[in-house]
Amino acid sequence: MACIVFTDLDGTLLNGETYAYAAALPTLAKLAALGIPVVPVTSKTRQEVAQLRQDVGLSDPFVVENGSAVYIPVDHSRFALPPGDDVDGYRVLQLGCNYVTARAGLKAIAQDLGRPLKGFGDWSVEQVVQLTGLSPSEAKQAKAREFTEPFMTPKNVPAEQLREAVEAMGFRVVIGDRFSHLIGAEAGKGNAVHQLVQLFQAQNPDAKTTATIGLGNSPNDLDMLENVDYPIVLPSAHGPHPQLADRGWPVAIAPAPEGWAMAVETALTQIAA
Known part of the structure; x- marks a missing residue:
């Protein structure tokens, strides 16, 4: 088989x-x-x-x-x-979508929720190192996004509310403990x-x-x-x-x-x- x-x-x-x-x-x-x-x-x-x-x-x-x-x-x-x-x-x-679309989507979702949502595109390599514990070279590779935007999971937004806001904008979200990922609908x-x-x-x-x-x-x-x-x-x-x-x-x-x-x-x- x-x-x-x-x-x-x-x-x-x-x-x-x-x-x-x-x-x-x-x-x-x-x-x-x-x-x-x-x-x-x-x-x-x-x-x-x-x-x-x-x-x-x-x-x-x-x-x-x-x-x-x-x-x-x-x-x-x-x-x-x-x-x-x-x-x-x-x-x-x-x-999925391309990275530019994911970045624009994150901004629109943050506006909709009335909460700042910060993602890898907002942070320098040094900040990604501090947030993730990756080495500088690994952080650089992790920032080389082509399709999706990982962002800090907002603490004061229930998962269901986040999911609804994301889907209303035509995206999907993979919610994690520390970081969530905004991904294209398909x-x-x-x-x-x-x-x-x-x-x-x-x-x-x-x-x-x-x-x-x-x-x-x-x-x-x-x-x-x-x-x-x-x-x-x-x-x-x-x-x-x-x-x-x-x-x-x-x-x-x-x-x-x-x-x-x-x-x-x-x-x-x-x-x-």
């Missing part, structure tokens, strides 16, 4: 504290040998993911900025490239998963079904986990995130990367059975 692994990065494939991933390498090598793609699905930018893919040794397409675009290496041979523009050796399948990790599954299946019409495994650790992974066949929750050292713990989904028996490797191995066994 054809299979695809969709995975978040920080706290899922990479350890949430140390960013270690060595324990996942044997499983990644096994997946490569089996011809099973491993697709990062993340809120990170293309610059951040391109660096990580190189470090970890991933070669498959990847999804950036909460499902706003899919980047497919142009030398990718698993399926025919969809129509789109080429950037830095990738074919871009854009699902963007979303779930939509990106469906687009990629269709591309893989179009190339392999004999594979009647493609089993999808999804791994995530936080509420911004919900859209992906709800749209795969085998959703798996990665816990932190303190256990699974409360918003993911009560879904009836399997929780990996250890944090990343050890838990990632064991959970993927278990899921492969279930699919093969």
Whole structure:
């Protein structure tokens, strides 16, 4: 059976504290040998993911900025490239809006709510370093937004009110504990998963079904986990995130990367059975 692994990065494939991933390498090598793609699905930018893919040794397409675009290496041979523009050796399948639109949207939503909403575009590299704990080079990559605007989650606005204001302006929002992400109406990790599954299946019409495994650790992974066949929750050292713990989904028996490797191995066994 054809299979695809969709995975978040920080706290899922990479350890949430140390960013270690060595324990996942044997499983990644096994997946490569089996011809099973491993697709990062993340809120990170293309610059951040391109660096990580190189470090970890991933070669498959990847999804950036909460499902706003899919980047497919142009030398990718698993399926025919969809129509789109080429950037830095990738074919871009854009699902969301562009960054200028997201910035303008955030200003309009702030005005509508009567609350200042500050995003990455308002902050210098130094301020992003202070707010996130990233290194200066990482902060620079994180600021290289192409489609979405992360902003400080307003403390005095109920989540429902924020969501309604965002949707009234024609956007979507992924609400997080510290930062929320303003994304285009058609963007979303779930939509990106469906687009990629269709591309893989179009190339392999004999594979009647493609089993999808999804791994995530936080509420911004919900859209992906709800749209795969085998959703798996990665816990932190303190256990699974409360918003993911009560879904009836399997929780990996250890944090990343050890838990990632064991959970993927278990899921492969279930699919093969």
